[in-house]
Amino acid sequence: MSIKSFAAKIFAKTVRKKIKKWANNPVETQEKVFQQLINQAKNTAFGKEHNFTAIHTHKDFSEQVPVRDYEALKPYIDRVVAAEADILWPGKPLYFAKTSGTTSGAKYIPLTKASMPTHIEGARNAILNYIAETGENKFVDGKMIFLQGSPVMGSTNGIKTGRLSGIVAHYVPAYLQKNRLPSWETNCIEDWEEKVEAIIKETLPEKMSVISGIPSWVQMYFEKIQQQTNKSISEVFPDFKLFIYGGVNFEPYRAKFNQLIGKTIPSIELYPASEGFFAFQDKQNNPGMLLRLNAGIFYEFIKADEFDTAAPKRYTIGEVEVNVNYVMIISTNAGLWAYNLGDTIMFTSTQPYRILVSGRIKHFTSAFGEHVIAKEVEHALKETIATTNASVNEFSVAPQTNPTSGLPYHEWFIEFDQEPDDIEAFALRLDENMQKQNSYYLDLIQGNILRPLVITKIAPKGFQAYMKSIGKLGGQNKVARLANNRNIADALKPWYKK
Structure with a gap:
């Protein structure tokens, strides 16, 4: 054993003890983070405009600070980008993490002296926790x-x-x-x-x-x-x-x-984003990721099926349930306040709090009210592959609301590495697995509103070519699993496989 590997093992045990301490005290840990964030930002422009000095509880916060996405928070971020100090967080950011945006073009996510170490510690602690757990x-x-x-x-x-x-x-x-x-x-x-x-x-x-x-x-x-x-x-x-x-x-x-x-x-799943390093897999025999409750991030959760209602309830960590699809809302020491990240998550455990990412609140297929999410299509495909000799490189799903004949359907665009022996049987089994995953989809099939899904094969390297064509070929870009329109479906046409 080298000096480096020996030192890593010792350090790993220390880090794991600290992880267990906050993981075993989730509500207290989040309350401490909440109070620190409010206190540190009370004299910023945002803190003054939202009366942070009068915020003492989560109820106060939810009444004073509405949920915003990037577009809604952009007037403040624009002032930060213009190098104004003390707008969302004391001082100026150390960096801007620049990401591709939607209606606003490029997004500039601030990284501060307070938030930057949490990104580094997240990746480091995930590896050290693995060493402590496995001894490897x-x-x-x-x-x-x-x-x-x-x-x-x-x-x-x-x-x-x-x-x-x-x-x-x-x-x-x-x-x-x-x-x-x-x-x-x-x-x-x-x-x-x-x-x-x-x-x-x-x-x-x-x-x-x-x-x-x-x-x-x-x-x-x-x-x-x-x-x-x-x-x-x-x-x-x-x-x-x-x-x-x-x-x-x-x-x-x-x-x-x-x-x-x-x-x-062996593998470790991480949940990093420009807005924060949220979770990492802490157990090899458990696919859930441990939510980082002590990392300068205060979490709120809104049930996905209530998100578009007039005044959805904002749950804190002590109020959430397992197997419910939530939109994750964050307030951070980089100055993002009640910020809608756009991700949906589900808790797989509350002792400790482990999550899986179920999709994006804007990435779903619900042309007929079925609201299919990424977790459901991914699980259905996994179950189908497990019973066949097929393997898949990439895929995406879109509704076909105006077919040339017959009932509407969900269209799956799949780039196979190895095609199934019987593509029709594969599609039928995939559809059956989708019906098990989503009861609304099952009702639509049984009610003859939809016919079973249709697979359109994509040529080898087709998704890579598509991503390159839209300027998103690269290590941080991902194919959207789901769409509620035909934009991706139409853009993939040059790579349909005959």
């Missing part, structure tokens, strides 16, 4: 790769601006720098396809032990390695011990990953 620590001596955005930053009115993963790259501790790949020069390559080729060139000769990234883009990396070497990933990297991922549900990719790797590799 040899991987810290090998090479580690993190498929991420360029660390090159611009400047917005004197405030450094870049992608979150690129900003985080500046905070890799010195003891990991020698182990970390790709090189700084390669990481700065903007073109994603060129970057992957450069990463392969750098990593092939190395003893890779940890690989991290969004599954779809790690899969692209693995496939290119296999094409060049004609070997499985475990043959190319026999020291590969741990896969770390986030951004999308891994289950639709798991079978393909096992095939590419040649065996099953």
Whole structure:
């Protein structure tokens, strides 16, 4: 055992004790975070306009501070971007994490001196918790790769601006720098396809032990390695011990990953975003992620089916239930207040509080009132694949409300790595699994409002080509699982497989 791996094991035990302390006191932990946030921001422009000095309870907060998404909070963020101080949080941000937006174009998410360490600690503690749980620590001596955005930053009115993963790259501790790949020069390559080729060139000769990234883009990396070497990933990297991922549900990719790797590799799921590092998988035998309650984030939750009502109830951590679809609302030490992140989550446990990401409040299919969410389509596909010899690279679902003949239906756009022997039987089984997942969908099928789903096959690499065509080919971008219109369906037409 090396000095580094031995030290990691000792440090891991200490960190895990601290995690258990706040996880076992969730309500008290969140109350402390809430009071700290209100007190620290009471003299900001936002705090004064929302009477923070009179806020003592969550009830006070919910009455004074309405739920806002980025567009609604943008007048304040615009002032922060203009380099005004003390607007949403004391002082000015250290950075802006720039992300692709919707109606407002690019989004500028502030990262402050208070919030930045929580992003770093989230990833670090996820790995240390894994070491403490499993006793596995040899991987810290090998090479580690993190498929991420360029660390090159611009400047917005004197405030450094870049992608979150690129900003985080500046905070890799010195003891990991020698182990970390790709090189700084390669990481700065903007073109994603060129970057992957450069990463392969750098990593092939190395003893890779940890690989991290969004599954779809790690899969692209693995496939290119296999094409060049004609070997499985475990043959190319026999020291590969741990896969770390986030951004999308891994289950639709798991079978393909096992095939590419040649065996099953332990994994850790993370839930990071520019707005905060929210959760990480703390148990190997439990797919739920531990919600980080002590990380400068106060959480509220609104039931998804009540979200569009006039005055939906805003639940705190002590009031939530398992297996209910909630919209997650956050207030943070970066100055986001009652902020609608857009994600929906479900609690899998309340002792401790573990979650899974069920989808996006704006990403659903409900042309007929069925409100199908990402968790449901992903689970239905997983169950279907498990009973066939098929494997899937990528997929997306959209409604077909105006078919040329017959009843409307849900159309599944699937890029198969290995097609099922009988595509019609596969579609029928997938539809049956969807009916089990969503009772409204079952009623629509049984009531002859919808006919069973239809699969449209997408050509190999079709989704990659689609993402490139819309300027979103890269390690932080994800294909939308669900749509309530035909925009993605129509954009995919050049890659329909005959």
